[in-house]
Amino acid sequence: MEIGFNDLASGIDTIWVLLCAALVFLMEGGFAFLEAGFIRAKNSMNIVMKVFTDSTVGMLSYWAIGFGIMYGLDRGGLIGTTGFFIEGNLEHIQLRVPIYAYWLFQAAFAMAMASIVSGAVAERMKFRPYIIYTALAAGVIYPIAGHWVWGAGGWLYKLGMLDFAGSAVVHAVGGWSALAAVFVLGPRTGKYNEDGTMNVLPAHNMHLAFLGTFILWFGWFGFNPGSSLSGLDMNIARIAVNTNLAAAAGGTAGILFTMFKFGKADPSMAMNGALAGLAAITAGCAFVHPVSAVVIGGLAGIFCVLAVGVFDRIKADDPVGAIAVHGVNGTWGVIAVGIFAQKGGLLYGGGANLLAVQAIGVLSVSVLAFASTYIIFRVLKRTMGIRVSAAEEFEGMDLTDHGMPAYTGLVATPLYDVEESAVHTGAGLKTPGAVYAVTQAVVDK
Template structure:
């Protein structure tokens, strides 16, 4: 039986989207390794379990509710109202690939948004309330933002450009993380009574670097895959701009910390590269390679400044998720308004696109911040969201899951292995906090 050109094209595009969906899903391994490496050993199993939960509970929630809210028939430009449990017709999407392939790709994005928050709440949040949040994040918060921009909603109709999700995925995840952190509170021993900041050291930077490399690798599915076509020759340009922004962001993270502290900070090198990836995600298909370098360079500087800022306001984020995703997701959306070759301010397009981009990223960020803050506040007042101070100091691995990440090794008050090395070092000051967290 012969195959015509249209069938061949559909087959190639389907394979392309499925391959990219697998790459985006593999980014969850990157989130798990990065976040586990950045925190203390006594909590590393717990954070991997939270990321795993994003892939299980979050995936099911997106299947039952989220995809319909995001891509169902539009209701007043605000949400989709059909296709729950993937039932019914999605003909209005005019897909050139099977619906199931498109769903898998989008579901991988949904769980990535939830995983951004998991790192910010690490080391002190109860596991059960996190299950509730990840279900609502993948089933409601992310899909609402996605509908506004990609699903036929009001921002898409205004002309907002967000090719692969600097705003829809990353700004939404980052500002959700800020709301969660503010309601949850800081880790025990992170801040002193005089407001000074203590470093609670990462337990395995090699693991964090592995996570960074996996995320970088997965971004070649995240951005080029959003073309939904393996026949679109622009995927080469998308891959190039993505890679250049990551490389420049990582370079600037190293240079900034060398200039600021006299030494190159490995954590800022990693977060600089990730910030560059986040920032270019909106404009990867619309900007030139030099503009991608500028976008990544600004992101690498912003992440260094933002990490320090959030520490100064006592928004305790163990992995820098707010700075990487919230700040640079916002910057990436705005950068499109500046550098897009069609409509960008610096390319003769005037202020219109930049204004739409600013309105769009502000709107989805406020949605994410308010919704997450409300969810965390209700959970705090009902079931509680924090482990006790004793459980936190002992570690969430044992108290939440009954098993340590590193069997047979002893952890001290910092959660570090071989604590004898730290016998003369700082022991965290446990400050009293209100009950009910």
């Protein structure tokens, strides 16, 4: 059998896209470990289950409707109308790889967007309504934003917006969706005091969080270079270097800025600083010089530290810092393209046109994400409820939602016959098991 150059190139590109899809899918493990490590032990199984739901329900939703909305034949620059269940007319997608390889890569992105929200709503959102939300996030919200920016005929695509691998479509959409969800859901019990001061609800396993950070960083080598869709594109080397440098700069900024601001290097800000750098460089990794990547990533690390404080002041309780990492720095990354892009960027003689397009684009998808998520959460709140009871929150969602703890013997036994008013005072506990549960829960907090 003779193999021509085009066949060989297509084969190399297919292997490249499938490999990168696997790396992006591995990022779900990073989300799971990072988010589980950042919260209390009694809720760590629940958050891993939410991320697993993103990878199962979210994937099926993207297969059934999301991909068609995102890449189907355009209707008015707003939505795709073909390609549901990866069937129908998709000939307009000009690819050198099979449509199935392309779908798998894009499905991994959809799951990542949903997993950004899971961390922000940790420790108090019911599991059942989260299933509904992740199906809508991966199947509707993310695909509409993706169609606007990446779909053939999308209005932002035609406007000339540049978002190479998704600072806007994935990270800004996920981050501002998370903010809307947090506003409707409310903060965790005991997070904020009546006088406006804040209580620390400490992470239970920072080593686990660091492992999640390293896995996410590793997976980003599929996220950004993989968006080239070609193993023969020589620019993938620069994309990979820019990705790595931005992460390093963001992590360095997180370390040094917290040392300057608080007198100690904050591990959580070091991790989130690196992730903020990654979220920020995702839009421009193919368009900027490595020096610019360091500047973009370093500023992202500082913005992340500052943003966490801002969101705490408005009582937007985000246990893992997802809004600061993805919402703030996904937005920054899109704007940064208009400043630092070597072709068309403000600092490279391109004027303000690209910068204006970038600003319009990220504002548009952010408003879409915030508004749609806010509406969905309000509807879910009125219909089936989204918040666990005070007693369930106190006991821990691992037991109440899933019937098992993440760490056998280290998490409280169930609270039997405990009135919700007793969870803060310890009064009204009617069994030895309940007394032990409150004691252990206090230690766990």
